[in-house]
Amino acid sequence: xxxxxxxxxxxxxxxxxxxxxxxxxxxxxxxxxxxxxxxxxxxxxxxxxxxxxxxxxxxxxxxxxxxxxxxxxxxxxxxxxxxxxxxxxxxxxxxxxxxxxxxxxxxxxxxxxxxxxxxxxxxxxxxxxxxxxxxxxxxxxxxxxxxxxxxxxxxxxxxxxxxxxxxxxxxxxxxxxxxxxxxxxxxxxxxxxxxxxxxxxxxxxxxxxxxxxxxxxxxxxxxxxxxxxxxxxxxxxxxxxxxxxxxxxxxx
Numbered sequence: 001x002x003x004x005x006x007x008x009x010x011x012x013x014x015x016x017x018x019x020x021x022x023x024x025x026x027x028x029x030x031x032x033x034x035x036x037x038x039x040x041x042x043x044x045x046x047x048x049x050x051x052x053x054x055x056x057x058x059x060x061x062x063x064x065x066x067x068x069x070x071x072x073x074x075x076x077x078x079x080x081x082x083x084x085x086x087x088x089x090x091x092x093x094x095x096x097x098x099x100x101x102x103x104x105x106x107x108x109x110x111x112x113x114x115x116x117x118x119x120x121x122x123x124x125x126x127x128x129x130x131x132x133x134x135x136x137x138x139x140x141x142x143x144x145x146x147x148x149x150x151x152x153x154x155x156x157x158x159x160x161x162x163x164x165x166x167x168x169x170x171x172x173x174x175x176x177x178x179x180x181x182x183x184x185x186x187x188x189x190x191x192x193x194x195x196x197x198x199x200x201x202x203x204x205x206x207x208x209x210x211x212x213x214x215x216x217x218x219x220x221x222x223x224x225x226x227x228x229x230x231x232x233x234x235x236x237x238x239x240x241x242x243x244x245x246x247x248x249x250x251x252x
Contacts (some may be wrong), residue, residue: 005032007056007158008188011065013215014051015193025051025164027067035157040201043211043219049194050162052216056192057083057160069158072084079107081191082151084161088143090135090150096132100150104167107154121149122182141172145179154189159184161193166202176233177192177204181230198251202243206252212251220250 012029015022024046033039041049049180056067058074058081067074069081070087100118122128125145135143144164151159164180165173177200179251184191195201201208210220224243226234235239 004034006035006070008032008068009052009065009150010054010068012052012055012062012067014055014060015062015220015235022133024215026055026062027217029125029211029216029217030065031209031221033158033190033192036188037192037206038063039191039193039207039209040202040205041194041209042092042196042201042251044213044217044248045196046214047211048214048216049211052211053160053162053192053194056083059083068201071170073109079154080157081146082154082156082159084144084147084151084159084164086163088135088147089218090143090146092135095132095134096127096138096146098148099135100153103150103154118149121153123147124186125149125179139172140168141176143170144176148180148183152189153182155213156189158190158192161191163194163196165207171202176246178230180204185229198244198247199235202226203235203246205234208243208247210247220247222246222250 009029012026015024029052035168041052043049055062056079061075069078087191097118100121102112102116104114118133121133124146127142127145130138130142136168138146165176181204205224208222208224209218212219222243
């Protein structure tokens with residue numbers, strides 16, 4: 001691991017037993033992520049993107065290879081690694097603030113500490129006025145913002161997002177992408193996000209990793225040197241189109 005890397009995947013391979021010799025999802029995936037970077041992972045359906053994220057977060061153990069987080073091998077979930085799934089997975093009987101407080105309850109913080117930190121996170125994601133709302137009263141985008149707040153409330157150094165906007169309509173997805181960029185710039189957390197949208201990946205990321213067809217391996221590791229803050233206008237530049245074409249060609 002280099003001095004400025006927070007996460008390293010070293011020859012990661014994953015095979016799931018299926019009664020027929022096993023299904024290999026990933027094959028010798030190797031890369032490292034620099035501290036405070038924003039990395040997007042794209043690839044064809046079934047290429048192992050979600051499996052890779054679960055290995056990085058310690059939710060699965062690889063068949064071969066290892067994950068290192070700040071120089072230590074990852075063999076299970078870590079407090080300093082946050083995870084946001086494709087759906088918000090909020091507890092329907094808990095209010096927004098109570099959902100955000102949940103990781104702090106598991107840490108044993110007192111009521112005052114929980115409330116202050118949860119309120120700060122809801123302000124960060126623009127939902128301070130909805131802290132007493134139940135999930136049924138929130139839109140899809142609002143529910144995902146609560147999920148992001150919950151993942152950030154214990155101040156992780158690494159945030160893993162598995163297609164967090166996949167269930168949203170196009171306009172809401174666009175707004176959420178820029179909301180996430182604002183949060184990332186304020187919190188300066190390292191982000192690895194899986195997305196199916198090539199344009200979204202190029203617009204948001206410092207770096208795009210493209211996985212091959214199953215078993216997934218790194219087919220392209222592309223730096224995106226767009227200035228920040230990012231804007232929709234950047235999507236109309238020739239350079240943006242060239243990067244999109246590179247990523248699309250690697251997937252195809």
